[in-house]
Amino acid sequence: GMFASVYQLEDENQQWAVRCFDKRLSDQQERYQAISRFILEDHLPFTVDFHYIEDGIKCGDAWFPVLKMPWVEGESLESYLGKIYREPELLQKLRREFQLMMDQLRINGAAHGDLQHGNILVKDGEIYLVDYDGFFVPELSGKKSNELGHHNFQHPGRSENHFGPYLDNFAAWLIDFSLFCLIEDPQLWETFSGGDECLLFRRSDFIKPDSSALISALKHHRSEKIRDGVEILLDLLRKPLEEIPFFESDMSVAIELKEMQTQGDLTN
Ligand SMILES: Nc1ncnc2c1ncn2[C@@H]1O[C@H](COP(=O)(O)OP(=O)(O)O)[C@@H](O)[C@H]1O
Ligand SMILES: [Mg+2]
Missing domain, CATH: 1.10.510.10 (Transferase(Phosphotransferase) domain 1)
Structure with a gap:
Protein backbone atom coordinates (compact mmCIF):
# COMPACT_ATOMS: atom_id res chain seq x y z
CA GLY A 1 0.00 0.00 0.00
CA MET A 2 0.93 3.63 -0.10
CA PHE A 3 -0.88 5.21 2.79
CA ALA A 4 0.67 3.72 5.88
CA SER A 5 3.72 3.19 8.03
CA VAL A 6 4.40 0.04 10.00
CA TYR A 7 5.91 -0.17 13.50
CA GLN A 8 7.12 -3.18 15.40
CA LEU A 9 5.87 -3.11 19.00
CA GLU A 10 6.15 -5.64 21.76
CA ASP A 11 4.17 -6.54 24.85
CA GLU A 12 5.12 -9.14 27.48
CA ASN A 13 4.00 -11.98 25.21
CA GLN A 14 4.81 -11.18 21.63
CA GLN A 15 5.83 -8.82 18.85
CA TRP A 16 3.17 -6.90 16.97
CA ALA A 17 3.06 -5.09 13.66
CA VAL A 18 1.05 -1.88 14.03
CA ARG A 19 0.16 -0.10 10.86
CA CYS A 20 -0.77 3.57 11.04
CA PHE A 21 -2.54 5.40 8.24
CA ASP A 22 -1.51 8.77 6.86
CA LYS A 23 -4.96 9.49 5.54
CA ARG A 24 -8.44 8.18 5.89
CA LEU A 25 -10.25 6.84 2.85
CA SER A 26 -14.01 7.24 2.69
CA ASP A 27 -14.92 3.57 3.09
CA GLN A 28 -11.78 2.57 4.96
CA GLN A 29 -13.40 1.12 8.06
CA GLU A 30 -15.95 -0.89 6.10
CA ARG A 31 -13.27 -2.27 3.79
CA TYR A 32 -10.75 -3.28 6.42
CA GLN A 33 -13.39 -4.78 8.64
CA ALA A 34 -14.62 -6.94 5.76
CA ILE A 35 -11.05 -8.04 5.01
CA SER A 36 -10.28 -8.58 8.69
CA ARG A 37 -13.41 -10.76 9.14
CA PHE A 38 -12.44 -12.82 6.13
CA ILE A 39 -8.88 -13.34 7.33
CA LEU A 40 -9.87 -14.12 10.91
CA GLU A 41 -12.24 -16.80 9.60
CA ASP A 42 -10.32 -18.17 6.62
CA HIS A 43 -8.00 -20.63 8.41
CA LEU A 44 -5.49 -20.14 5.61
CA PRO A 45 -1.95 -20.78 6.86
CA PHE A 46 -0.38 -17.90 4.92
CA THR A 47 -2.63 -15.03 6.02
CA VAL A 48 -1.83 -13.13 9.21
CA ASP A 49 -4.82 -12.32 11.43
CA PHE A 50 -5.37 -8.62 11.92
CA HIS A 51 -7.79 -6.28 13.61
CA TYR A 52 -8.80 -2.85 12.43
CA ILE A 53 -8.99 -0.51 15.38
CA GLU A 54 -10.86 2.69 14.57
CA ASP A 55 -9.53 4.68 17.54
CA GLY A 56 -6.08 3.14 17.49
CA ILE A 57 -3.61 5.94 18.10
CA LYS A 58 -4.00 9.46 19.42
CA CYS A 59 -2.11 12.26 17.71
CA GLY A 60 -2.64 15.58 19.44
CA ASP A 61 -6.35 15.57 20.11
CA ALA A 62 -7.35 13.30 17.27
CA TRP A 63 -7.64 9.54 17.13
CA PHE A 64 -6.50 7.64 14.05
CA PRO A 65 -7.16 4.05 13.02
CA VAL A 66 -4.50 1.35 13.13
CA LEU A 67 -4.20 -2.25 12.05
CA LYS A 68 -2.74 -4.63 14.59
CA MET A 69 -1.29 -7.98 13.62
CA PRO A 70 1.31 -10.42 14.94
CA TRP A 71 4.80 -9.69 13.69
CA VAL A 72 6.10 -12.36 11.31
CA GLU A 73 9.77 -13.11 11.94
CA GLY A 74 10.41 -13.57 8.26
N1 LIG B 1 2.92 -8.57 10.27
C1 LIG B 1 4.13 -8.24 9.85
N2 LIG B 1 5.21 -8.94 10.25
C2 LIG B 1 6.45 -8.62 9.83
N3 LIG B 1 6.72 -7.62 9.01
C3 LIG B 1 5.69 -6.88 8.55
C4 LIG B 1 4.34 -7.14 8.94
N4 LIG B 1 3.55 -6.23 8.34
C5 LIG B 1 4.36 -5.45 7.62
N5 LIG B 1 5.65 -5.82 7.74
C6 LIG B 1 6.84 -5.22 7.12
O1 LIG B 1 6.60 -3.85 6.88
C7 LIG B 1 6.64 -3.59 5.48
C8 LIG B 1 5.59 -2.57 5.11
O2 LIG B 1 4.33 -3.05 5.49
P1 LIG B 1 3.13 -3.08 4.47
O3 LIG B 1 1.94 -3.55 5.22
O4 LIG B 1 3.53 -3.81 3.25
O5 LIG B 1 2.91 -1.52 4.16
P2 LIG B 1 3.31 -0.59 2.93
O6 LIG B 1 3.69 -1.47 1.79
O7 LIG B 1 2.08 0.17 2.72
O8 LIG B 1 4.44 0.23 3.43
C9 LIG B 1 6.42 -4.94 4.81
O9 LIG B 1 6.99 -4.98 3.52
C10 LIG B 1 7.10 -5.88 5.78
O10 LIG B 1 8.50 -5.89 5.56
MG1 LIG C 1 3.59 -3.42 1.22
Missing part, protein backbone atom coordinates in the same frame (compact mmCIF):
# COMPACT_ATOMS: atom_id res chain seq x y z
CA GLU A 75 12.22 -11.86 5.46
CA SER A 76 10.93 -10.41 2.23
CA LEU A 77 10.73 -12.62 -0.84
CA GLU A 78 13.45 -10.65 -2.61
CA SER A 79 15.82 -10.95 0.33
CA TYR A 80 15.14 -14.68 0.62
CA LEU A 81 15.62 -15.20 -3.12
CA GLY A 82 18.88 -13.27 -2.97
CA LYS A 83 20.14 -15.98 -0.61
CA ILE A 84 18.74 -19.11 -2.24
CA TYR A 85 18.61 -18.37 -5.97
CA ARG A 86 21.34 -20.94 -6.58
CA GLU A 87 19.56 -23.68 -4.64
CA PRO A 88 17.02 -25.35 -6.93
CA GLU A 89 15.53 -27.54 -4.21
CA LEU A 90 14.70 -24.58 -1.97
CA LEU A 91 13.39 -22.67 -4.98
CA GLN A 92 11.21 -25.58 -5.94
CA LYS A 93 9.82 -25.80 -2.42
CA LEU A 94 9.09 -22.08 -2.43
CA ARG A 95 7.42 -22.29 -5.82
CA ARG A 96 5.24 -25.14 -4.57
CA GLU A 97 4.26 -23.07 -1.50
CA PHE A 98 3.38 -20.17 -3.75
CA GLN A 99 1.28 -22.38 -6.04
CA LEU A 100 -0.62 -23.89 -3.10
CA MET A 101 -1.26 -20.41 -1.75
CA MET A 102 -2.67 -19.22 -5.08
CA ASP A 103 -4.87 -22.32 -5.28
CA GLN A 104 -6.23 -21.56 -1.81
CA LEU A 105 -6.94 -17.90 -2.62
CA ARG A 106 -8.76 -18.94 -5.78
CA ILE A 107 -10.85 -21.56 -3.98
CA ASN A 108 -11.82 -18.94 -1.38
CA GLY A 109 -12.71 -16.32 -3.99
CA ALA A 110 -10.12 -13.89 -2.63
CA ALA A 111 -7.22 -11.97 -4.14
CA HIS A 112 -4.38 -10.04 -2.51
CA GLY A 113 -4.15 -7.21 -5.03
CA ASP A 114 -0.48 -6.37 -4.50
CA LEU A 115 1.51 -9.58 -4.72
CA GLN A 116 5.16 -8.51 -4.78
CA HIS A 117 8.55 -9.02 -3.13
CA GLY A 118 7.79 -6.81 -0.10
CA ASN A 119 4.37 -8.22 0.75
CA ILE A 120 5.38 -11.86 0.58
CA LEU A 121 7.39 -12.80 3.66
CA VAL A 122 9.25 -16.07 4.00
CA LYS A 123 9.85 -17.74 7.34
CA ASP A 124 11.41 -21.22 7.53
CA GLY A 125 10.68 -21.65 3.84
CA GLU A 126 6.98 -20.88 4.34
CA ILE A 127 5.11 -17.96 2.85
CA TYR A 128 3.10 -15.28 4.66
CA LEU A 129 1.18 -12.46 3.05
CA VAL A 130 1.10 -8.99 4.58
CA ASP A 131 -0.33 -5.65 3.41
CA TYR A 132 -4.05 -6.16 2.93
CA ASP A 133 -4.84 -2.67 1.56
CA GLY A 134 -5.87 -3.91 -1.86
CA PHE A 135 -7.26 -7.27 -0.76
CA PHE A 136 -10.41 -8.47 -2.50
CA VAL A 137 -12.91 -10.55 -0.57
CA PRO A 138 -16.35 -11.53 -1.89
CA GLU A 139 -18.04 -9.09 0.51
CA LEU A 140 -16.35 -6.20 -1.32
CA SER A 141 -17.76 -7.13 -4.75
CA GLY A 142 -18.89 -4.10 -6.69
CA LYS A 143 -16.35 -1.73 -5.14
CA LYS A 144 -13.36 -0.29 -6.94
CA SER A 145 -9.78 -1.07 -6.06
CA ASN A 146 -8.13 1.55 -3.86
CA GLU A 147 -4.66 0.82 -5.23
CA LEU A 148 -3.01 -0.60 -8.34
CA GLY A 149 -0.28 -2.80 -6.88
CA HIS A 150 3.45 -2.68 -7.55
CA HIS A 151 4.16 -1.63 -11.15
CA ASN A 152 6.81 -4.34 -11.67
CA PHE A 153 4.30 -7.08 -10.86
CA GLN A 154 1.02 -5.89 -12.34
CA HIS A 155 -0.48 -6.11 -15.77
CA PRO A 156 0.05 -2.70 -17.41
CA GLY A 157 -3.66 -2.48 -18.23
CA ARG A 158 -4.78 -2.70 -14.60
CA SER A 159 -7.04 0.12 -13.40
CA GLU A 160 -9.18 0.93 -10.34
CA ASN A 161 -12.07 -0.79 -12.08
CA HIS A 162 -10.32 -4.13 -11.83
CA PHE A 163 -11.48 -5.53 -8.52
CA GLY A 164 -12.51 -9.14 -8.30
CA PRO A 165 -11.26 -12.61 -7.56
CA TYR A 166 -9.19 -12.48 -10.78
CA LEU A 167 -7.13 -9.53 -9.54
CA ASP A 168 -3.91 -11.49 -8.92
CA ASN A 169 -4.04 -13.55 -12.07
CA PHE A 170 -1.27 -11.77 -13.94
CA ALA A 171 1.01 -11.33 -10.92
CA ALA A 172 0.58 -15.00 -9.99
CA TRP A 173 1.67 -16.26 -13.41
CA LEU A 174 4.52 -13.77 -13.37
CA ILE A 175 5.85 -14.75 -9.95
CA ASP A 176 5.51 -18.45 -10.67
CA PHE A 177 7.30 -18.08 -13.99
CA SER A 178 10.04 -15.95 -12.40
CA LEU A 179 10.68 -18.70 -9.85
CA PHE A 180 10.65 -21.28 -12.63
CA CYS A 181 13.24 -19.27 -14.61
CA LEU A 182 15.54 -19.14 -11.57
CA ILE A 183 15.20 -22.87 -11.02
CA GLU A 184 16.23 -23.49 -14.62
CA ASP A 185 18.87 -20.77 -14.77
CA PRO A 186 19.98 -19.02 -11.54
CA GLN A 187 22.41 -16.84 -13.47
CA LEU A 188 19.42 -14.79 -14.67
CA TRP A 189 19.21 -13.29 -11.16
CA GLU A 190 22.64 -11.71 -11.56
CA THR A 191 22.47 -10.87 -15.25
CA PHE A 192 19.14 -9.05 -14.93
CA SER A 193 19.62 -7.55 -11.43
CA GLY A 194 16.94 -9.64 -9.76
CA GLY A 195 15.76 -8.34 -6.41
CA ASP A 196 15.97 -4.67 -7.33
CA GLU A 197 12.29 -3.77 -6.69
CA CYS A 198 11.31 -6.83 -8.68
CA LEU A 199 12.01 -10.54 -9.01
CA LEU A 200 13.19 -10.60 -12.64
CA PHE A 201 10.64 -8.70 -14.70
CA ARG A 202 9.97 -4.98 -14.68
CA ARG A 203 7.20 -2.84 -16.06
CA SER A 204 9.37 -1.83 -19.04
CA ASP A 205 9.52 -5.52 -20.03
CA PHE A 206 5.71 -5.60 -20.09
CA ILE A 207 5.27 -2.34 -21.97
CA LYS A 208 8.02 -2.81 -24.53
CA PRO A 209 8.72 -6.54 -24.73
CA ASP A 210 10.33 -6.09 -28.15
CA SER A 211 13.12 -3.98 -26.72
CA SER A 212 13.52 -5.93 -23.48
CA ALA A 213 16.88 -7.65 -23.03
CA LEU A 214 15.31 -10.05 -20.53
CA ILE A 215 12.46 -11.10 -22.83
CA SER A 216 14.93 -11.55 -25.67
CA ALA A 217 17.24 -13.68 -23.53
CA LEU A 218 14.30 -15.87 -22.46
CA LYS A 219 13.03 -16.23 -26.02
CA HIS A 220 16.43 -17.56 -27.06
CA HIS A 221 17.09 -19.53 -23.90
CA ARG A 222 18.55 -23.04 -24.10
CA SER A 223 15.69 -24.29 -21.91
CA GLU A 224 12.68 -25.11 -24.05
CA LYS A 225 10.39 -24.68 -21.04
CA ILE A 226 11.63 -21.13 -20.54
CA ARG A 227 11.12 -20.41 -24.24
CA ASP A 228 7.54 -21.74 -24.01
CA GLY A 229 6.90 -19.90 -20.76
CA VAL A 230 7.90 -16.52 -22.09
CA GLU A 231 5.51 -16.95 -25.03
CA ILE A 232 2.72 -17.64 -22.54
CA LEU A 233 3.67 -14.53 -20.61
CA LEU A 234 3.63 -12.41 -23.78
CA ASP A 235 0.24 -13.85 -24.60
CA LEU A 236 -1.06 -12.88 -21.15
CA LEU A 237 0.19 -9.33 -21.72
CA ARG A 238 -1.92 -9.10 -24.86
CA LYS A 239 -5.10 -10.01 -22.97
CA PRO A 240 -7.11 -7.67 -20.77
CA LEU A 241 -6.45 -8.45 -17.10
CA GLU A 242 -9.98 -9.73 -16.51
CA GLU A 243 -9.53 -12.35 -19.25
CA ILE A 244 -6.30 -13.80 -17.89
CA PRO A 245 -7.03 -17.32 -16.69
CA PHE A 246 -6.73 -18.15 -13.04
CA PHE A 247 -3.34 -19.36 -12.08
CA GLU A 248 -3.52 -23.06 -11.36
CA SER A 249 -0.64 -25.11 -10.16
CA ASP A 250 -1.79 -27.83 -12.51
CA MET A 251 0.60 -27.45 -15.42
CA SER A 252 -1.99 -28.69 -17.89
CA VAL A 253 -3.38 -25.17 -17.77
CA ALA A 254 -0.09 -23.81 -19.00
CA ILE A 255 -0.22 -26.24 -21.87
CA GLU A 256 -3.80 -25.22 -22.71
CA LEU A 257 -2.70 -21.63 -22.76
CA LYS A 258 0.05 -22.52 -25.14
CA GLU A 259 -2.43 -24.22 -27.45
CA MET A 260 -4.71 -21.21 -27.27
CA GLN A 261 -1.82 -19.06 -28.32
CA THR A 262 -0.85 -21.30 -31.22
CA GLN A 263 -4.42 -21.06 -32.52
CA GLY A 264 -4.29 -17.30 -32.15
CA ASP A 265 -1.12 -17.24 -34.25
CA LEU A 266 -2.83 -19.22 -37.00
CA THR A 267 -5.78 -16.86 -37.27
CA ASN A 268 -3.81 -13.63 -37.00
Whole structure:
Protein backbone atom coordinates (compact mmCIF):
# COMPACT_ATOMS: atom_id res chain seq x y z
CA GLY A 1 0.00 0.00 0.00
CA MET A 2 0.93 3.63 -0.10
CA PHE A 3 -0.88 5.21 2.79
CA ALA A 4 0.67 3.72 5.88
CA SER A 5 3.72 3.19 8.03
CA VAL A 6 4.40 0.04 10.00
CA TYR A 7 5.91 -0.17 13.50
CA GLN A 8 7.12 -3.18 15.40
CA LEU A 9 5.87 -3.11 19.00
CA GLU A 10 6.15 -5.64 21.76
CA ASP A 11 4.17 -6.54 24.85
CA GLU A 12 5.12 -9.14 27.48
CA ASN A 13 4.00 -11.98 25.21
CA GLN A 14 4.81 -11.18 21.63
CA GLN A 15 5.83 -8.82 18.85
CA TRP A 16 3.17 -6.90 16.97
CA ALA A 17 3.06 -5.09 13.66
CA VAL A 18 1.05 -1.88 14.03
CA ARG A 19 0.16 -0.10 10.86
CA CYS A 20 -0.77 3.57 11.04
CA PHE A 21 -2.54 5.40 8.24
CA ASP A 22 -1.51 8.77 6.86
CA LYS A 23 -4.96 9.49 5.54
CA ARG A 24 -8.44 8.18 5.89
CA LEU A 25 -10.25 6.84 2.85
CA SER A 26 -14.01 7.24 2.69
CA ASP A 27 -14.92 3.57 3.09
CA GLN A 28 -11.78 2.57 4.96
CA GLN A 29 -13.40 1.12 8.06
CA GLU A 30 -15.95 -0.89 6.10
CA ARG A 31 -13.27 -2.27 3.79
CA TYR A 32 -10.75 -3.28 6.42
CA GLN A 33 -13.39 -4.78 8.64
CA ALA A 34 -14.62 -6.94 5.76
CA ILE A 35 -11.05 -8.04 5.01
CA SER A 36 -10.28 -8.58 8.69
CA ARG A 37 -13.41 -10.76 9.14
CA PHE A 38 -12.44 -12.82 6.13
CA ILE A 39 -8.88 -13.34 7.33
CA LEU A 40 -9.87 -14.12 10.91
CA GLU A 41 -12.24 -16.80 9.60
CA ASP A 42 -10.32 -18.17 6.62
CA HIS A 43 -8.00 -20.63 8.41
CA LEU A 44 -5.49 -20.14 5.61
CA PRO A 45 -1.95 -20.78 6.86
CA PHE A 46 -0.38 -17.90 4.92
CA THR A 47 -2.63 -15.03 6.02
CA VAL A 48 -1.83 -13.13 9.21
CA ASP A 49 -4.82 -12.32 11.43
CA PHE A 50 -5.37 -8.62 11.92
CA HIS A 51 -7.79 -6.28 13.61
CA TYR A 52 -8.80 -2.85 12.43
CA ILE A 53 -8.99 -0.51 15.38
CA GLU A 54 -10.86 2.69 14.57
CA ASP A 55 -9.53 4.68 17.54
CA GLY A 56 -6.08 3.14 17.49
CA ILE A 57 -3.61 5.94 18.10
CA LYS A 58 -4.00 9.46 19.42
CA CYS A 59 -2.11 12.26 17.71
CA GLY A 60 -2.64 15.58 19.44
CA ASP A 61 -6.35 15.57 20.11
CA ALA A 62 -7.35 13.30 17.27
CA TRP A 63 -7.64 9.54 17.13
CA PHE A 64 -6.50 7.64 14.05
CA PRO A 65 -7.16 4.05 13.02
CA VAL A 66 -4.50 1.35 13.13
CA LEU A 67 -4.20 -2.25 12.05
CA LYS A 68 -2.74 -4.63 14.59
CA MET A 69 -1.29 -7.98 13.62
CA PRO A 70 1.31 -10.42 14.94
CA TRP A 71 4.80 -9.69 13.69
CA VAL A 72 6.10 -12.36 11.31
CA GLU A 73 9.77 -13.11 11.94
CA GLY A 74 10.41 -13.57 8.26
CA GLU A 75 12.22 -11.86 5.46
CA SER A 76 10.93 -10.41 2.23
CA LEU A 77 10.73 -12.62 -0.84
CA GLU A 78 13.45 -10.65 -2.61
CA SER A 79 15.82 -10.95 0.33
CA TYR A 80 15.14 -14.68 0.62
CA LEU A 81 15.62 -15.20 -3.12
CA GLY A 82 18.88 -13.27 -2.97
CA LYS A 83 20.14 -15.98 -0.61
CA ILE A 84 18.74 -19.11 -2.24
CA TYR A 85 18.61 -18.37 -5.97
CA ARG A 86 21.34 -20.94 -6.58
CA GLU A 87 19.56 -23.68 -4.64
CA PRO A 88 17.02 -25.35 -6.93
CA GLU A 89 15.53 -27.54 -4.21
CA LEU A 90 14.70 -24.58 -1.97
CA LEU A 91 13.39 -22.67 -4.98
CA GLN A 92 11.21 -25.58 -5.94
CA LYS A 93 9.82 -25.80 -2.42
CA LEU A 94 9.09 -22.08 -2.43
CA ARG A 95 7.42 -22.29 -5.82
CA ARG A 96 5.24 -25.14 -4.57
CA GLU A 97 4.26 -23.07 -1.50
CA PHE A 98 3.38 -20.17 -3.75
CA GLN A 99 1.28 -22.38 -6.04
CA LEU A 100 -0.62 -23.89 -3.10
CA MET A 101 -1.26 -20.41 -1.75
CA MET A 102 -2.67 -19.22 -5.08
CA ASP A 103 -4.87 -22.32 -5.28
CA GLN A 104 -6.23 -21.56 -1.81
CA LEU A 105 -6.94 -17.90 -2.62
CA ARG A 106 -8.76 -18.94 -5.78
CA ILE A 107 -10.85 -21.56 -3.98
CA ASN A 108 -11.82 -18.94 -1.38
CA GLY A 109 -12.71 -16.32 -3.99
CA ALA A 110 -10.12 -13.89 -2.63
CA ALA A 111 -7.22 -11.97 -4.14
CA HIS A 112 -4.38 -10.04 -2.51
CA GLY A 113 -4.15 -7.21 -5.03
CA ASP A 114 -0.48 -6.37 -4.50
CA LEU A 115 1.51 -9.58 -4.72
CA GLN A 116 5.16 -8.51 -4.78
CA HIS A 117 8.55 -9.02 -3.13
CA GLY A 118 7.79 -6.81 -0.10
CA ASN A 119 4.37 -8.22 0.75
CA ILE A 120 5.38 -11.86 0.58
CA LEU A 121 7.39 -12.80 3.66
CA VAL A 122 9.25 -16.07 4.00
CA LYS A 123 9.85 -17.74 7.34
CA ASP A 124 11.41 -21.22 7.53
CA GLY A 125 10.68 -21.65 3.84
CA GLU A 126 6.98 -20.88 4.34
CA ILE A 127 5.11 -17.96 2.85
CA TYR A 128 3.10 -15.28 4.66
CA LEU A 129 1.18 -12.46 3.05
CA VAL A 130 1.10 -8.99 4.58
CA ASP A 131 -0.33 -5.65 3.41
CA TYR A 132 -4.05 -6.16 2.93
CA ASP A 133 -4.84 -2.67 1.56
CA GLY A 134 -5.87 -3.91 -1.86
CA PHE A 135 -7.26 -7.27 -0.76
CA PHE A 136 -10.41 -8.47 -2.50
CA VAL A 137 -12.91 -10.55 -0.57
CA PRO A 138 -16.35 -11.53 -1.89
CA GLU A 139 -18.04 -9.09 0.51
CA LEU A 140 -16.35 -6.20 -1.32
CA SER A 141 -17.76 -7.13 -4.75
CA GLY A 142 -18.89 -4.10 -6.69
CA LYS A 143 -16.35 -1.73 -5.14
CA LYS A 144 -13.36 -0.29 -6.94
CA SER A 145 -9.78 -1.07 -6.06
CA ASN A 146 -8.13 1.55 -3.86
CA GLU A 147 -4.66 0.82 -5.23
CA LEU A 148 -3.01 -0.60 -8.34
CA GLY A 149 -0.28 -2.80 -6.88
CA HIS A 150 3.45 -2.68 -7.55
CA HIS A 151 4.16 -1.63 -11.15
CA ASN A 152 6.81 -4.34 -11.67
CA PHE A 153 4.30 -7.08 -10.86
CA GLN A 154 1.02 -5.89 -12.34
CA HIS A 155 -0.48 -6.11 -15.77
CA PRO A 156 0.05 -2.70 -17.41
CA GLY A 157 -3.66 -2.48 -18.23
CA ARG A 158 -4.78 -2.70 -14.60
CA SER A 159 -7.04 0.12 -13.40
CA GLU A 160 -9.18 0.93 -10.34
CA ASN A 161 -12.07 -0.79 -12.08
CA HIS A 162 -10.32 -4.13 -11.83
CA PHE A 163 -11.48 -5.53 -8.52
CA GLY A 164 -12.51 -9.14 -8.30
CA PRO A 165 -11.26 -12.61 -7.56
CA TYR A 166 -9.19 -12.48 -10.78
CA LEU A 167 -7.13 -9.53 -9.54
CA ASP A 168 -3.91 -11.49 -8.92
CA ASN A 169 -4.04 -13.55 -12.07
CA PHE A 170 -1.27 -11.77 -13.94
CA ALA A 171 1.01 -11.33 -10.92
CA ALA A 172 0.58 -15.00 -9.99
CA TRP A 173 1.67 -16.26 -13.41
CA LEU A 174 4.52 -13.77 -13.37
CA ILE A 175 5.85 -14.75 -9.95
CA ASP A 176 5.51 -18.45 -10.67
CA PHE A 177 7.30 -18.08 -13.99
CA SER A 178 10.04 -15.95 -12.40
CA LEU A 179 10.68 -18.70 -9.85
CA PHE A 180 10.65 -21.28 -12.63
CA CYS A 181 13.24 -19.27 -14.61
CA LEU A 182 15.54 -19.14 -11.57
CA ILE A 183 15.20 -22.87 -11.02
CA GLU A 184 16.23 -23.49 -14.62
CA ASP A 185 18.87 -20.77 -14.77
CA PRO A 186 19.98 -19.02 -11.54
CA GLN A 187 22.41 -16.84 -13.47
CA LEU A 188 19.42 -14.79 -14.67
CA TRP A 189 19.21 -13.29 -11.16
CA GLU A 190 22.64 -11.71 -11.56
CA THR A 191 22.47 -10.87 -15.25
CA PHE A 192 19.14 -9.05 -14.93
CA SER A 193 19.62 -7.55 -11.43
CA GLY A 194 16.94 -9.64 -9.76
CA GLY A 195 15.76 -8.34 -6.41
CA ASP A 196 15.97 -4.67 -7.33
CA GLU A 197 12.29 -3.77 -6.69
CA CYS A 198 11.31 -6.83 -8.68
CA LEU A 199 12.01 -10.54 -9.01
CA LEU A 200 13.19 -10.60 -12.64
CA PHE A 201 10.64 -8.70 -14.70
CA ARG A 202 9.97 -4.98 -14.68
CA ARG A 203 7.20 -2.84 -16.06
CA SER A 204 9.37 -1.83 -19.04
CA ASP A 205 9.52 -5.52 -20.03
CA PHE A 206 5.71 -5.60 -20.09
CA ILE A 207 5.27 -2.34 -21.97
CA LYS A 208 8.02 -2.81 -24.53
CA PRO A 209 8.72 -6.54 -24.73
CA ASP A 210 10.33 -6.09 -28.15
CA SER A 211 13.12 -3.98 -26.72
CA SER A 212 13.52 -5.93 -23.48
CA ALA A 213 16.88 -7.65 -23.03
CA LEU A 214 15.31 -10.05 -20.53
CA ILE A 215 12.46 -11.10 -22.83
CA SER A 216 14.93 -11.55 -25.67
CA ALA A 217 17.24 -13.68 -23.53
CA LEU A 218 14.30 -15.87 -22.46
CA LYS A 219 13.03 -16.23 -26.02
CA HIS A 220 16.43 -17.56 -27.06
CA HIS A 221 17.09 -19.53 -23.90
CA ARG A 222 18.55 -23.04 -24.10
CA SER A 223 15.69 -24.29 -21.91
CA GLU A 224 12.68 -25.11 -24.05
CA LYS A 225 10.39 -24.68 -21.04
CA ILE A 226 11.63 -21.13 -20.54
CA ARG A 227 11.12 -20.41 -24.24
CA ASP A 228 7.54 -21.74 -24.01
CA GLY A 229 6.90 -19.90 -20.76
CA VAL A 230 7.90 -16.52 -22.09
CA GLU A 231 5.51 -16.95 -25.03
CA ILE A 232 2.72 -17.64 -22.54
CA LEU A 233 3.67 -14.53 -20.61
CA LEU A 234 3.63 -12.41 -23.78
CA ASP A 235 0.24 -13.85 -24.60
CA LEU A 236 -1.06 -12.88 -21.15
CA LEU A 237 0.19 -9.33 -21.72
CA ARG A 238 -1.92 -9.10 -24.86
CA LYS A 239 -5.10 -10.01 -22.97
CA PRO A 240 -7.11 -7.67 -20.77
CA LEU A 241 -6.45 -8.45 -17.10
CA GLU A 242 -9.98 -9.73 -16.51
CA GLU A 243 -9.53 -12.35 -19.25
CA ILE A 244 -6.30 -13.80 -17.89
CA PRO A 245 -7.03 -17.32 -16.69
CA PHE A 246 -6.73 -18.15 -13.04
CA PHE A 247 -3.34 -19.36 -12.08
CA GLU A 248 -3.52 -23.06 -11.36
CA SER A 249 -0.64 -25.11 -10.16
CA ASP A 250 -1.79 -27.83 -12.51
CA MET A 251 0.60 -27.45 -15.42
CA SER A 252 -1.99 -28.69 -17.89
CA VAL A 253 -3.38 -25.17 -17.77
CA ALA A 254 -0.09 -23.81 -19.00
CA ILE A 255 -0.22 -26.24 -21.87
CA GLU A 256 -3.80 -25.22 -22.71
CA LEU A 257 -2.70 -21.63 -22.76
CA LYS A 258 0.05 -22.52 -25.14
CA GLU A 259 -2.43 -24.22 -27.45
CA MET A 260 -4.71 -21.21 -27.27
CA GLN A 261 -1.82 -19.06 -28.32
CA THR A 262 -0.85 -21.30 -31.22
CA GLN A 263 -4.42 -21.06 -32.52
CA GLY A 264 -4.29 -17.30 -32.15
CA ASP A 265 -1.12 -17.24 -34.25
CA LEU A 266 -2.83 -19.22 -37.00
CA THR A 267 -5.78 -16.86 -37.27
CA ASN A 268 -3.81 -13.63 -37.00
N1 LIG B 1 2.92 -8.57 10.27
C1 LIG B 1 4.13 -8.24 9.85
N2 LIG B 1 5.21 -8.94 10.25
C2 LIG B 1 6.45 -8.62 9.83
N3 LIG B 1 6.72 -7.62 9.01
C3 LIG B 1 5.69 -6.88 8.55
C4 LIG B 1 4.34 -7.14 8.94
N4 LIG B 1 3.55 -6.23 8.34
C5 LIG B 1 4.36 -5.45 7.62
N5 LIG B 1 5.65 -5.82 7.74
C6 LIG B 1 6.84 -5.22 7.12
O1 LIG B 1 6.60 -3.85 6.88
C7 LIG B 1 6.64 -3.59 5.48
C8 LIG B 1 5.59 -2.57 5.11
O2 LIG B 1 4.33 -3.05 5.49
P1 LIG B 1 3.13 -3.08 4.47
O3 LIG B 1 1.94 -3.55 5.22
O4 LIG B 1 3.53 -3.81 3.25
O5 LIG B 1 2.91 -1.52 4.16
P2 LIG B 1 3.31 -0.59 2.93
O6 LIG B 1 3.69 -1.47 1.79
O7 LIG B 1 2.08 0.17 2.72
O8 LIG B 1 4.44 0.23 3.43
C9 LIG B 1 6.42 -4.94 4.81
O9 LIG B 1 6.99 -4.98 3.52
C10 LIG B 1 7.10 -5.88 5.78
O10 LIG B 1 8.50 -5.89 5.56
MG1 LIG C 1 3.59 -3.42 1.22
